[in-house]
Every structure is written in structure tokens, then in C-alpha cells.
Amino acid sequence: MPAELSPIDKAKFVAARRAADYVEDGMRVGLGTGSTAAWLVRCLGEMVREDGLRFRGVPTSTRTAELAREVGIEVIGLDEAKWLDVTIDGADEFDPELNLIKGGGGALLQEKIVATASDQMIVIADAAKEVSNLGHFPLPVEVVPFGWRTTQALIEESLVAMDVLGRDMTLRMAGDRPFVTDEGNHILDLHLGRIGNPRQMAMVLNQIPGVVESGLFIDICDMVIVGHGDGRVEVRDINAGTVTEDRLDFVESENLFSDLGD
Numbered sequence: 279m280p281a282e283l284s285p286i287d288k289a290k291f292v293a294a295r296r297a298a299d300y301v302e303d304g305m306r307v308g309l310g311t312g313s314t315a316a317w318l319v320r321c322l323g324e325m326v327r328e329d330g331l332r333f334r335g336v337p338t339s340t341r342t343a344e345l346a347r348e349v350g351i352e353v354i355g356l357d358e359a360k361w362l363d364v365t366i367d368g369a370d371e372f373d374p375e376l377n378l379i380k381g382g383g384g385a386l387l388q389e390k391i392v393a394t395a396s397d398q399m400i401v402i403a404d405a406a407k408e409v410s411n412l413g414h415f416p417l418p419v420e421v422v423p424f425g426w427r428t429t430q431a432l433i434e435e436s437l438v439a440m441d442v443l444g445r446d447m448t449l450r451m452a453g454d455r456p457f458v459t460d461e462g463n464h465i466l467d468l469h470l471g472r473i474g475n476p477r478q479m480a481m482v483l484n485q486i487p488g489v490v491e492s493g494l495f496i497d498i499c500d501m502v503i504v505g506h507g508d509g510r511v512e513v514r515d516i517n518a519g520t521v522t523e524d525r526l527d528f529v530e531s532e533n534l535f536s537d538l539g540d
């Protein structure tokens with residue numbers, strides 16, 4: 279058991295813990311990927327074991343599926359679930375309209391499919407993920423391995439046509455090999471600095487043959503729960519247009535903290 283969590287892990291934990299309250303008996307729930315989503319999965323696992331919560335989870339990656347099974351969550355596939363009550367996931371950035379950049383963990387494709395097949399998407403994030411404009415975080419674009427350099431050139435052409443400055447692009451690596459997603463694809467990270475029109479960017483990227491999906495989540499997220507290191511939690515609800523704030527007691531739990539990392 280770690281002696282002390284960092285403020286960032288505390289922030290991720292309180293956001294995840296607050297979001298777990300949205301899961302009710304009988305629900306089908308999309309389970310995101312990443313370190314914040316891993317806190318959610320641990321919290322939900324504890325609620326299953328300690329409080330008898332009964333729900334079925336649809337994981338968005340093999341990593342999340344493994345953790346969910348480990349903590350006692352019943353795991354099903356999306357086609358079995360068909361439609362989900364809620365998906366709870368992390369994000370790399372969110373803007374005032376609750377548009378997102380996701381895919382830092384490489385799971386953007388399953389994450390987008392699962393979130394889109396849900397009545398509601400809740401994002402859990404530490405405060406550092408909030409931005410006025412998306413794009414400081416490199417935008418992940420999933421591309422098929424076949425002809426990926428040609429796809430890269432087509433993306434570059436499209437960025438030129440959109441007058442986008444700062445078009446640096448890198449193939450994501452895992453050691454000395456290209457990173458491979460759960461779907462067997464590669465990821466190009468677009469270092470754009472600022473995305474002036476995320477909606478247009480998402481549409482343009484999705485029209486390029488070879489691009490499977492981009493990490494821009496436009497009009498998909500309904501609510502962001504922002505966690506702070508001191509236990510404060512803010513809930514941004516796009517429909518209600520409200521910001522509510524409360525504070526969670528940071529209760530240390532040996533079970534939850536025994537397997538830090540994602």
C-alpha cells in the first residue's frame with residue numbers, strides 16, 4: 279500500500295468516486311480506459327464486493343477488461359449489451375462545450391463506439407484537463423497500418439487546406455516499434471497547439487481514407503466531473519448548464535490503493 283497518493287491521483291480518485299454514484303443496479307455501463315478510469319473501475323469493484331451493487335460493464339480496452347474482471351465486475355461485450363445506460367471515461371482535454379480530446383491511452387476507437395452507444399457519457403478528470411481551446415494535447419488519430427505514410431500525407435494536405443499552422447505529426451511508438459491499438463491499427467499524434475474549429479477538424483479527418491477515427495469527441499459528452507487534490511468535486515452538466523460543487527472525504531481504502539497504476 280503506497281504511503282501517500284499524489285494530489286493528481288487524489289483528484290482522479292475523487293472524480294471517479296463521485297461518478298461511481300451514477301451507477302445503479304441493473305445498469306449496463308461503459309467502462310473507460312486510462313488511469314482515471316482505472317480508479318472508477320476500482321471504486322465500482324469495491325461497491326460490487328462491499329455493497330452488493332449489480333451491474334454489467336462494457337470495457338473499452340483489454341486493459342480495462344482485465345482490471346474489471348479482477349475487481350469482481352461482470353464484463354460483457356457491446357454487442358451483448360446493445361445499448362448502455364451510461365459510459366464513464368477519462369479525457370486528455372475538455373473545453374467549455376464539453377468537447378474532448380481522447381486517445382492518450384490509445385483506446386479512442388472503442389471509447390468512441392461505446393460512448394456513442396450510451397444514453398449518457400460522463401467524463402472524469404482532474405482540473406488540469408480543462409482548456410479554453412482543444413489542441414495543446416497532441417490529437418491522436420487512429421490509422422490503418424496499410425499505407426499509413428500515404429494517410430499521413432493526406433492528413434497533412436487537409437491541414438494545409440484548413441490553414442492549420444503547426445502541423446507536426448508523429449507516429450506513436452511502443453519501444454522501437456509502432457504502437458498497435460486493440461484493433462490492430464497505428465496512431466498518429468497531431469501536434470497542433472490549438473484547434474480553432476474542432477467540429478470541422480473531426481469531419482475532415484474522418485473523410486480521409488485510412489483514417490479510422492480521431493480522438494475528437496464532439497457533442498458526445500454530457501457531463502464532466504472535475505476532481506481536485508483537496509477532495510473538491512465540480513460537476514459540469516451540459517444539459518442543465520450548471521456547475522455544482524461538493525467535497526468528498528478522502529477515505530483511504532487498502533483494497534483500492536493496493537494496485538496503483540493502470
Ligand SMILES: O=C(CO)[C@H](O)[C@H](O)COP(=O)(O)O
Pocket residue numbers: 310311312313314315367368369370379380381382383384385386389
Ligand atoms: O482517452 C484515454 C485513453 O485512450 C484516456 O481517457 C485519456 O488518455 C486520459 O487518461 P488518464 O485518465 O490516464 O489521464
